[in-house]
Amino acid sequence: MERPTLVIAGATGFLGRWFIERYHHAYRIIALSRSAMQPEPGYDKAEWRQVELYSVTSTEEGIAGADLALYLVHSMSPSARLSQGNFEDTDLLLADNFARACRNQGLRQILFVGGILPEEESVDGLSRHLRSRREVELTLASTEVPVTTLRAGIIVGPGGSSFRMIDKLVRRLPMLICPAWCQSETHPIGLDDTLAIIDYCLDRPDTYDRAIDIGGSEVTTYMDMLSTVAELRGKRRVIRPVRFFTAGLSTLWVSKITNTSQDLVKPLVESLRHRMVARDNDVLRAFPERESFRESAGRALEAGDRLPPLPPRQPAPPAEKNTVRSVQRLPNPRRHTATYVARLYQRWLPVFFRALIGVKSRGENSTFQVVGVPLLKLTFIPSRSDDHRQLFYIVGGLLAGRKDKGWLEFRSVLDDRYIISAIHEFVPALPWYLYVLTQAPAHKWVMNRFGRYLSHADH
Secondary structure (H helix, E strand, O other): OOOOOOEOOOOOHHHHHHHHHHHOOOOOEEEEEEOOOOOOOOOOOEEEOOOOOOOOOHHOOOOOOOOEEEEEOOOOOOOOEEOOOHHHHHHHHHHHHHHHHHHHHHHOOOEEEEEOOOOOOOOHHOHHHHHHHHHHHHHHHOOOEEEEEEEEEEEEOOHHHHHHHHHHHHHHOEEEEEOHHOOOEEOOEHHHHHHHHHHOOOOOOHHOEEEEEOOOOOOHHHHHHHHHHHHHOOOOOEEEEEOOOOOOHHHHHHHHHHOOOOOHHHHHHHHOOOOOOOOOOOHHOOOOOOOOOOHHHHHHHOOOOOOOOOOOOOOOOOOOOEEEEEEEEEEEEOOOOOOHHHHHHHHHHHOOOOOOEEEEEOOEEEEEEEEEEEEEEEEEOOOOOOOOOEEEEEEEEOOOOOOOEEEEEEEEEEOOOOOOEEEEEEEEEOOHHHHHOHHHHHHHHHHHHHHHHHOOOOO
């Protein structure tokens, strides 16, 4: 029987690398990476492809030939020197790109690993991290490609960031003060169980279009996990709960002690206030011998922090030093199409600036100008556009440092409830620090004002 072809987005991360290591014999794996990889002769675990997930075209090329997709992307590090936008909006844009690419390439399933959602909370009451995971679920499922979501809490295994933070706290602090979030119930799951469940759900039609909670054999708390890891390491630690300790202080404390970026720690800490326990389901019942936290933590500690090695990265070609990416979410309560919003923006801009800035259109070309001086020249790309996405290449103007790089887009997401306005790979003509102090904040301010107009005005 021929192996199905599985494409993994986020293949260089914790879960992706372990899945390739354990299951490359069961699938023909296409591993996506932002960097070009150069596998050693005889390497047969995966075909590595360099992909820019911010581009639908690049993503389509990367997943070509795949039957199934495993989507493990979250909070990607910026690929431009200046990135404006938060991780939620970035994740939303990347998920929309991936869903479009999978639809266009005819994949038969996307499997996404998200986070357990607490039963008692509305979506609005969720932490930013969990709310973003839920939005990615919905966005991936916005096309006709079936989506299976596995909702997990902490995944315990060698190289996992959440478990690594717990271990570092235990190793580095003789006394651990535990804020209220350390006493919330949670449902960790071991790496081996997670990988086995992913394999079980791939290409299984009875898991299509479902969100499935996964957890280990027991429910515990973060405070108990700290105690367990201390015991496994043979460390005598004083672990005490405290009533008053803000999320901000917790983020700072964990970040400093574990040498982990606050950008990573903050959304995780914010999520820990929730009770995150997996609901019983048929998939969990198919794995009755799942590990306890003690068992999976013991395995992780024995293995150390080692992840399966990646192929060597090819030397990167000289990149444009000063590139800009800006991703902003705009409210769209009237559910306008991206086509309408793109045209509205060109009409609104001269009115907002009282004719100081004008927009001149001819065919597919638009020029933003001040008293006749062209600031930016755009070309509309109809072949890559539809009512949910409008794409414009940046082809010139005094503010553009290069005519063959950068694009602007408007797209409607989450059932048209929001518009994403984004500029990618833009190279400014202004000296860098002058650009950062002037044009960059001006663009962000203008888009915020347009978002306010889009939200409240009658059009």
